[in-house]
Amino acid sequence: MRVTLKDIAAEAGVSTMTVSNVINGKRARVSQATIDRILRIVEQRGYVPSASARSLAARSSRIIGLLVPATGEDSLTISPHTVEIIGVLERELRKHDYHLMLRGIARLNEVAEALRSWNLDGAVLLGFQDVEIDRLGPAVVGRVALVAMDSYSENPLALGVRSDDFTGAELAARHLLELGHRRIAFAGPAFFDTGVVRQRYEGFRSAFAAAGAPWEGATVAAVETTHAAGREFGRLLAAEHPEVTAVFTTADILAIGVMEGLAEAGLAVPGDVSVVGYDDLDIATYVTPKLTTVAQDIPAKAAVAVRLLLGQINREEHPDAAITLGAKLIERGTTAGARRG
């Protein structure tokens, strides 16, 4: 059978509480000799505490949920961007002896279920829309620490962590404008009215204003964040928008699709059309020419998320309402002066 606290206590000749205290580092009221004896026995017997019993008794699981949108049928679509976040989250949490539970969320009320069922101490929401975050009420959340990645929701129940999407897009647009482009396309998913996409859209717009460029030069298109949709859009651009000489996209994968679509239509990048991506994923450097893109510090974003979570859990007051990290432009080979026709 399993080795329990009781076994250790019996062998050490003390009560289970003493063993429990030693194991949990509450050693103030235990003599050094007893501590040593207990630890030796624990080691020897290969005692591993039962997490279920712990979380039942202590009402805290040391599990952080990683909640990702999912449909019932499809498997989770985890973008490369998300993957990097997961890796860093896991490491940071493991350092603090927390564990990560991955859960696809098909309907929003599953969030409550996930939180309550597992007694989660906290959760990271990855890839949800702002409107979804907005809808999380106190009944759902309870006393669980929540961090929403890439959210601009004002919901005080979920702290937002994001990089500066406004500035990122602004930098990209300014870069294109400085190269002389005036007819620029903005391609991103169809949520211009909220969240990350909105910020990028506004940043993009702001650069036009700052440069005194006519906003009429912009072509705004709702394009799904996939390679295929990007390719489609590239072809469309080639066929029906001869005036456009540059494209800003909200994702590298989209930019790479656009590049392919343009190439198929016989247009050169950056010769005829310049392209800018977003995220600076590894794939940005795998394509030819290498993609000019906006970089965010993803590991930092994940680390901040963990810091906020643990801060909330340990009641170091409710920390900062939201954290915004920087973004910077990485100039590579897909942008050049404007000329097409």
Add this chain to the structure above:
Amino acid sequence: MRVTLKDIAAEAGVSTMTVSNVINGKRARVSQATIDRILRIVEQRGYVPSASARSLAARSSRIIGLLVPATGEDSLTISPHTVEIIGVLERELRKHDYHLMLRGIARLNEVAEALRSWNLDGAVLLGFQDVEIDRLGPAVVGRVALVAMDSYSENPLALGVRSDDFTGAELAARHLLELGHRRIAFAGPAFFDTGVVRQRYEGFRSAFAAAGAPWEGATVAAVETTHAAGREFGRLLAAEHPEVTAVFTTADILAIGVMEGLAEAGLAVPGDVSVVGYDDLDIATYVTPKLTTVAQDIPAKAAVAVRLLLGQINREEHPDAAITLGAKLIERGTTAGARRG
């Protein structure tokens, strides 16, 4: 406070066991009227069972561990290939009301810790070496169902699930040989003596034998599975192996690196050198020309893993010792007839 079984039982005027039985689908000995009444109250009160209490009492957690190698310092490196597996695993397990816990493993004995501490019902080992799987003893594993992805270990404690790496590599090599190549490089990580790499190596060799091609034509190189290492190798090939006209790599990412290295050295793909990857990741189609590669059915692999796990958990006898899925060659643009120099 939390709504508990007791609350539901009191409100329904039955014992907690009856509620428990209804909730767990053991409804044989409960009248339909009582079932309906209980379910209505459960719904109404928003009752969610406590997973910790359950796993403590039932000695089963309904959690499957997803164990991935990790160093203490680095974050988990999750390859695109791994990501796809994770997504499918999550969906399949969620269907059966199991949950996924992600855990980086720095030292092998952490496997035991993870399994015991959380009372895991099973675990999927992702990305471990065969020798590591070999070392898992009964003391570590206990009665936990274990599936090792991409393992060729003979350890009966961990069922292996993999695709047919031997045949995949053989197909690739045969393709190159049929195109007339005789001086072919094999590039892969330095574990030629075991596991997946060994299978691919043997498959590669076997194609030479089958084609009656002299094995002396092969150049075997240990190259890390990264873009940077591939690029380095591509340059090396260009500079010091003028006789080589084709490269088979054990990963797409590696192949893409090789392509870049070759291009930098002024060699054309496939004009001067043909390149074949492995895995058929999305990125294989993002590069120019598109990468010829070996495809495995990753979703199927993950689904099989879940099937084996659940099979073991439900004691449908100990199922098949290991499962090998197919592999096929996807011919795209990076392979052509042999000519260089």
Add this chain to the structure above:
DNA sequence: CATGCTAGGTTTAGCGCTATACCTAAATCG
């Protein structure tokens, strides 16, 4: 010398659930 304080513990009472054994009235059987 009564009194408090401190070090070093112990005792008690659950946390919320499930396994197991048991119970009772009504229906069925030989």
Add this chain to the structure above:
DNA sequence: CGATTTAGGTATAGCGCTAAACCTAGCATG
């Protein structure tokens, strides 16, 4: 018509741990 089965439950005893309150001997203090 007594014995057995069946439907539809209940009672009891934990699972392994922790929070909170309590205890006691020994020492210092006014």
